[in-house]
Amino acid sequence: MPDDFPLQSQTPDALMLxxxxxxxxxxxxxxxxxxxxxxxxxxxxxxxxxxDRQGKAFALRDACPHRGMPLSCGQFDGEQIECSYxxxxxxAHSGQCRVIPSLVSDQxxxxxxxxxxxxxxxxxxxxIWVFIPDPGPAGAGFSKPASAPTxxxxxxxxxxxxxxxxxxxxxPCSVDHGIIGLMDPAHGPFVHQAWWWRTQKxxxxxxxxxxxxxYGFRMSAHTPSSNSAPYKLLxxxxxxxxITTTIDFVLPNLRSEIIRAGKYWFSSLTTVTPITRNxxxxxxxxxxxxxxxxxxxxxxxxFVFAKFVEQDRHTMELQSEGLKHNPHxxxxxDADRPAKWYFGLKNAMLEVKKNGGEFxxxxxxxVTLRWRS
Ligand code: FES
Ligand SMILES: [Fe+2]
Numbered sequence: 001m002p003d004d005f006p007l008q009s010q011t012p013d014a015l016m017l018x019x020x021x022x023x024x025x026x027x028x029x030x031x032x033x034x035x036x037x038x039x040x041x042x043x044x045x046x047x048x049x050x051x052d053r054q055g056k057a058f059a060l061r062d063a064c065p066h067r068g069m070p071l072s073c074g075q076f077d078g079e080q081i082e083c084s085y086x087x088x089x090x091x092a093h094s095g096q097c098r099v100i101p102s103l104v105s106d107q108x109x110x111x112x113x114x115x116x117x118x119x120x121x122x123x124x125x126x127x128i129w130v131f132i133p134d135p136g137p138a139g140a141g142f143s144k145p146a147s148a149p150t151x152x153x154x155x156x157x158x159x160x161x162x163x164x165x166x167x168x169x170x171x172p173c174s175v176d177h178g179i180i181g182l183m184d185p186a187h188g189p190f191v192h193q194a195w196w197w198r199t200q201k202x203x204x205x206x207x208x209x210x211x212x213x214x215y216g217f218r219m220s221a222h223t224p225s226s227n228s229a230p231y232k233l234l235x236x237x238x239x240x241x242x243i244t245t246t247i248d249f250v251l252p253n254l255r256s257e258i259i260r261a262g263k264y265w266f267s268s269l270t271t272v273t274p275i276t277r278n279x280x281x282x283x284x285x286x287x288x289x290x291x292x293x294x295x296x297x298x299x300x301x302x303f304v305f306a307k308f309v310e311q312d313r314h315t316m317e318l319q320s321e322g323l324k325h326n327p328h329x330x331x332x333x334d335a336d337r338p339a340k341w342y343f344g345l346k347n348a349m350l351e352v353k354k355n356g357g358e359f360x361x362x363x364x365x366x367v368t369l370r371w372r373s
Contacts (some may be wrong), residue, residue, distance in 0.1 A: 005329035006343045016041045016175060016274040017252035017349055019134045021152045023127045023271050023283050026166060030057065030128070035081070037062050037072035041132050041274050045119070046071050048092055051078025058093045059130045061117030065097075071116060081116075090116040094145055120148040125155050125269070125285050126164055134353065153254055158265040159289045166285040167305055169313045172320045175253065175274035176346075178282060180339035181316055182255055182272060188373050191315050192308060207370045210338070212363035215349070216250030217341050220366075249338070251345050264290050278320075284309060334369040
């Protein structure tokens with residue numbers, strides 16, 4: 001019997017996981033003293049970069065704590081952001097209020113107790129990451145910035161010198177469909193057909209070992225059977241037996257893939273980030289030490305990846321047409337088992353957030369899955 005596709009309630013904190021770091025935008029989209037507005041988990045944000053030498057990035061809630069004017073409508077002098085409605089000024093990094101122009105000298109409102117909402121913000125591997133905390137108690141306007149319990153995620157790297165590249169695409173579907181689309185092994189021969197990759201004729205039975213890891217699962221280290229993009233390129237450098245790959249999924253949205261072949265390595269961290277409940281974005285960031293002597297190597301890799309991501313994006317765009325009418329959906333074994341684990345992990349996390357207690361991992365031990373693709 002197939003399992004029903006898990007139903008989700010309609011409040012944002014039951015649809016998306018708060019209390020995690022999320023990729024907001026590529027670092028190079030913001031020069032010193034610039035800002036832009038964006039959205040993560042239905043939270044409107046203004047993200048900017050100080051004009052000083054460090055050029056540290058910041059993230060504020062895009063709503064003035066006075067009367068809600070988007071701060072992104074205001075002015076930024078590289079240090080403070082000024083609301084366009086009544087000119088209140090806020091420190092861009094802490095959100096603390098600095099100036100309320102309407103106050104006369106004997107009106108001693110304690111303006112330093114007023115804050116525009118601000119979010120922890122860090123840069124890693126050419127992306128600006130923002131920590132979206134669990135929704136706090138009411139009383140907005142007076143809350144100091146929360147701090148993040150962990151540093152932002154980073155791509156594992158295995159040598160001092162490496163190259164870095166990224167790809168990004170908007171997906172018109174919920175984060176859940178984006179994530180399970182990413183981990184779905186059965187769509188490859190249909191969506192990613194290409195003469196240089198594989199065709200429906202090349203479908204064959206596969207079995208892969210999976211094991212639980214904290215807040216996620218791992219496809220155990222194995223010799224890849226041509227199911228990842230850089231694999232065929234790696235074959236140019238090393239013989240097939242020496243190539244191993246490990247693929248991890250960890251909540252809330254992190255898929256990391258590490259391929260090693262002797263001294264060569266390729267490492268990627270792909271995220272699917274909820275923008276709204278019906279919209280998400282995929283960012284693939286990869287680091288590698290291959291191709292140092294081949295001028296077209298990185299371009300070739302980027303070309304292959306761009307093709308894959310575009311095929312997935314196009315598929316999800318078509319799928320979203322079908323999903324509009326809320327059809328009944330199902331998940332089958334074994335090809336959709338990773339999707340079932342994803343929902344199991346997410347629900348376990350939502351349960352902990354709601355009622356406390358211990359995180360109940362949906363896997364009890366290693367499992368071998370079999371499917372044809
Ligand atoms: S709404 Fe921002 S200063 Fe009044
Ligand atoms: Fe895909």
